[in-house]
Amino acid sequence: MTKVLEPSAIAAKIKQTLPDSRVNAESGYLLVEPAALTSVLTYLKTTPGLEFDYLSMLTAVDYWDYFELVYVLDSLSLNQIMTVKTRLQGRVDLWAPSVVSIYQTADYQERETFETLGIRFSGHPDLRPFLLWEGFQGNPLRKDYL
Amino acid sequence: MEITPGNQSELIHLEQDTFEGLEIERLKKASQATFSDPVEWMEGVPKGLLLTTVDAVLGWARKSSMWPAVCFPACCAFEFITAEASRWDLSRFGMEIVRASPRQADLMITAGTLTWKMAPQIKRIYDQMADPKWVIAMGSCAISGGIFASSYNVVPGYNHLFPVDVYVPGCPPRPEALIYGIQMLHKKIMQESARRKV
Amino acid sequence: MPFTTENFILNIGPAHPSTHGVFRIKATMDGEVIVDVEPVFGYLHRGVEKLCEERTYAGILPLTDRLDYVSAMNNNLAYCLAVEKLAGIPVPERASYIRVIMSELQRIASHLIATGAFLNDCGAFMTPLLYMLREREKILDLFEMASGQRLTYNYMRIGGVSQDLPDEFLPALKDLIAQLPVYIDEYDRLIKDNEILLSRSKGVGILPLKLAVNCAISGPVLRASGLKWDLRKADPYSLYERFDFEIPTGTQGDCYDRYRVRVEEMRQSVRILQQAVKGIPSGSTRTEVPRILRPLPGDVYRRIESPRGELGFYLVSDGSIAPYRCHVRAPSLINLTALKEMLKGWKIADIIIIFGSIDVCMGEVDR
Numbered sequence: 001m002t003k004v005l006e007p008s009a010i011a012a013k014i015k016q017t018l019p020d021s022r023v024n025a026e027s028g029y030l031l032v033e034p035a036a037l038t039s040v041l042t043y044l045k046t047t048p049g050l051e052f053d054y055l056s057m058l059t060a061v062d063y064w065d066y067f068e069l070v071y072v073l074d075s076l077s078l079n080q081i082m083t084v085k086t087r088l089q090g091r092v093d094l095w096a097p098s099v100v101s102i103y104q105t106a107d108y109q110e111r112e113t114f115e116t117l118g119i120r121f122s123g124h125p126d127l128r129p130f131l132l133w134e135g136f137q138g139n140p141l142r143k144d145y146l
Numbered sequence: 147m148e149i150t151p152g153n154q155s156e157l158i159h160l161e162q163d164t165f166e167g168l169e170i171e172r173l174k175k176a177s178q179a180t181f182s183d184p185v186e187w188m189e190g191v192p193k194g195l196l197l198t199t200v201d202a203v204l205g206w207a208r209k210s211s212m213w214p215a216v217c218f219p220a221c222c223a224f225e226f227i228t229a230e231a232s233r234w235d236l237s238r239f240g241m242e243i244v245r246a247s248p249r250q251a252d253l254m255i256t257a258g259t260l261t262w263k264m265a266p267q268i269k270r271i272y273d274q275m276a277d278p279k280w281v282i283a284m285g286s287c288a289i290s291g292g293i294f295a296s297s298y299n300v301v302p303g304y305n306h307l308f309p310v311d312v313y314v315p316g317c318p319p320r321p322e323a324l325i326y327g328i329q330m331l332h333k334k335i336m337q338e339s340a341r342r343k344v
Numbered sequence: 345m346p347f348t349t350e351n352f353i354l355n356i357g358p359a360h361p362s363t364h365g366v367f368r369i370k371a372t373m374d375g376e377v378i379v380d381v382e383p384v385f386g387y388l389h390r391g392v393e394k395l396c397e398e399r400t401y402a403g404i405l406p407l408t409d410r411l412d413y414v415s416a417m418n419n420n421l422a423y424c425l426a427v428e429k430l431a432g433i434p435v436p437e438r439a440s441y442i443r444v445i446m447s448e449l450q451r452i453a454s455h456l457i458a459t460g461a462f463l464n465d466c467g468a469f470m471t472p473l474l475y476m477l478r479e480r481e482k483i484l485d486l487f488e489m490a491s492g493q494r495l496t497y498n499y500m501r502i503g504g505v506s507q508d509l510p511d512e513f514l515p516a517l518k519d520l521i522a523q524l525p526v527y528i529d530e531y532d533r534l535i536k537d538n539e540i541l542l543s544r545s546k547g548v549g550i551l552p553l554k555l556a557v558n559c560a561i562s563g564p565v566l567r568a569s570g571l572k573w574d575l576r577k578a579d580p581y582s583l584y585e586r587f588d589f590e591i592p593t594g595t596q597g598d599c600y601d602r603y604r605v606r607v608e609e610m611r612q613s614v615r616i617l618q619q620a621v622k623g624i625p626s627g628s629t630r631t632e633v634p635r636i637l638r639p640l641p642g643d644v645y646r647r648i649e650s651p652r653g654e655l656g657f658y659l660v661s662d663g664s665i666a667p668y669r670c671h672v673r674a675p676s677l678i679n680l681t682a683l684k685e686m687l688k689g690w691k692i693a694d695i696i697i698i699f700g701s702i703d704v705c706m707g708e709v710d711r
Binding site for chain 1: 160163164166167168170171262263298299
Binding site for chain 3: 158159216217218219220221223224225227228231232233244246258259261263264267268271293294296297298299300317318320
């Protein structure tokens with residue numbers, strides 16, 4: 001059975017190692033500030049005992065005041081799973097750090113999030129429309145797209 | 147952006163993508179109305195018109211081996227493949243060869259949902275087919291957009307792009323339903339040749 | 345006199361007889377050797393995730409069938425499991441056994457198409473595909489007996505399955521289970537040591553394990569690269585922990601290994617079916633669930649092992665009758681992340697073989 005890790009213990013460890021990152025352990029997931037995302041994910045990937053080397057899923061949700069990015073991390077060797085979330089306030093000009101350098105699988109998923117929800121990822125090698133064509137007006141999965 | 151040998155292919159890709167995007171938008175604006183369906187062929191051969199042997203032979207030759215063109219977007223493609231396999235053999239109608247080149251095909255069985263992104267490509271295939279050519283719209287998505295009709299990227303039916311001869315409903319239609327549609331098309335071809343002036 | 349060459353961009357698809365659907369590859373070639381590959385998706389993007397936000401939880405089930413249309417039972421199962429976890433709905437034991445039976449039958453049918461199409465692409469024109477379709481017809485007859493449909497079943501419901509198995513289902517299934525190993529052995533014997541297949545697929549399109557894990561590849565492609573990772577054993581769902589089966593793996597991660605892994609998985613599926621038929625209990629097949637379901641606010645990510653890899657549904661509920669957000673983690677799309685690395689350096693004829701061995705279904709990639 002895959003173990004679902006409790007975020008509170010991990011949040012304490014992260015605050016010790018990376019004091020600048022403001023992480024909060026919520027119920028069932030770890031909430032991270034966008035600026036600290038890459039360092040937290042690198043820490044989760046490289047620390048023995050955590051070893052989250054497999055990014056199962058990357059997506060985003062539009063809650064009217066903010067956008068929430070969801071990362072589901074998986075560890076194949078230790079068979080455990082964990083969710084990391086980060087929030088971007090506002091609705092225009094959204095920027096989040098790209099995790100392509102840590103997990104290559106984020107390539108297509110970030111492109112899709114950019115096109116359907118309008119979140120730009122800084123550091124992504126090739127941020128272009130993916131499922132829709134160049135010149136498509138609007139972001140379909142936003143709540144104000146008709 | 148400065149053109150260097152390094153980013154030349156990137157520029158080619160960007161230029162191609164922008165051009166294709168403009169093409170899709172232009173086609174979308176031009177395809178808001180549907181082509182009407184001619185139904186007078188279903189009333190049978192009109193009285194007072196003699197069916198000559200030349201017409202009969204021409205109609206028989208045309209219907210006996212119609213070669214489908216490649217147009218397999220989605221799930222209905224699997225029912226078409228099953229219709230072509232050994233249980234419901236399509237080669238007894240002379241149709242087992244699916245021609246990849248539209249110049250050699252005369253039937254387009256549209257098996258799947260059409261999206262606006264794919265629309266210019268399918269229109270191009272239809273335009274490249276030589277006359278006489280026929281279209282069978284297979285499945286609900288091909289007739290009216292089906293279960294996805296209210297989506298932002300789905301064309302509500304192939305008859306927004308070109309005229310359709312036979313509509314086969316189902317989601318996906320059984321192979322027997324597809325064969326019934328093909329036989330209806332055969333009937334139409336026999337009567338069409340009787341009507342042709344030349 | 346200096347001799348210069350230029351790279352040439354070749355466009356393959358989207359209307360191509362061998363690309364398993366509408367898929368387009370822009371290949372930059374140096375002569376016949378591939379230098380760079382840019383895949384273009386979206387020709388079947390039907391906006392399923394946006395449509396899910398307008399429909400009730402029970403009304404999304406027909407949409408999930410059309411995602412990975414070659415293995416529709418697995419899509420239904422993944423979605424039902426996600427909603428059941430979100431709303432806390434228990435599933436009766438008989439319903440779980442029926443789900444396992446349908447899931448494994450669907451896995452065999454999907455692998456038959458995958459291997460048949462792969463061998464078709466390798467050059468054995470139509471013969472393997474027609475043989476595999478013959479067996480698939482027998483499986484589809486069983487599905488039609490249970491659910492009334494051949495391709496997009498809509499058979500599972502939130503809380504169980506839609507109706508109980510008819511009386512003639514289990515005897516027919518027992519007959520089929522007795523015949524299937526004989527047929528799988530027959531196909532295997534016919535093509536396994538064929539010189540042309542070996543030279544076209546052994547050593548071709550190697551996917552190293554480190555790259556596979558970094559790209560979050562899953563399913564037979566990951567197992568062929570050497571890692572024993574199967575969600576039916578690692579994170580069991582729907583009573584899979586009661587069944588005894590093995591996980592076949594490959595050694596090198598080339599096209600031939602992927603083909604062998606799929607054939608072995610078919611044999612293991614027959615093993616699971618034998619155990620399920622012997623141990624199926626009696627009882628109800630569905631928990632009573634309100635027709636318009638209103639789960640409590642929250643989110644859930646639930647995943648299963650579909651024939652193509654890890655299929656997951658991420659559902660967010662805000663307490664109303666429709667999901668607030670429904671995201672599908674499509675294995676075919678994620679498995680294509682490593683396509684560039686797998687294709688670089690090979691020739692143009694190998695594109696089709698390597699792409700066919702990944703076994704992609706475009707309905708899932710584009711959603």
